[in-house]
Amino acid sequence: MNKFCCALLALLPAVALAYPIEVEKQYNGAEIxxxxxxxxxxxxAINLQNLGEARAECTVRFINGxxxxxxxxxxxxxxxxxxxxxxFNRAVIKLRIKLTCNPK
Structure with missing residues (x-):
């Protein structure tokens, strides 16, 4: 039982690093x-992939409180x-991302 408690406590910092990320997207016809x-x-970080054939111009706003x-x-x-x-200068508790893409 003692080993189980130690293992559980060792995993707590790994769980604490994750924070929720909300993405508000506006593609305007781009295939992203x-x-x-x-x-x-x-x-x-955000990884954007253009699935279409046309070039896309994207703007990303990372908002942390x-x-x-x-x-x-x-x-x-x-x-x-x-x-x-x-x-960011402070620890992130909840991150909001506004993604706006336009085909070029």
Missing amino acids: VYDTTDIDGNMA PETPRVRKAVIDGGKSAYLTAK
Whole structure:
């Protein structure tokens, strides 16, 4: 029983690092798929993949509470992908991402 409790306590920090990520998306006709990742307690990333043939211009706003939003922009050719990251000064409790893409 003692070993079980120690193993359970050892796993707690790994669970505490994860935070929820909400994505508000607006594709405007672009064929984009995304995947979000929490890299660290104060860092996040989004991977954008363009499934269409037309080039897409995307703007991503990473919003972490009272901090200034981090804005990243990418132009993604058809069949290609882009990986955008943001680092914050404070630990992230809940991250909101606003994704806006337009075909070019």
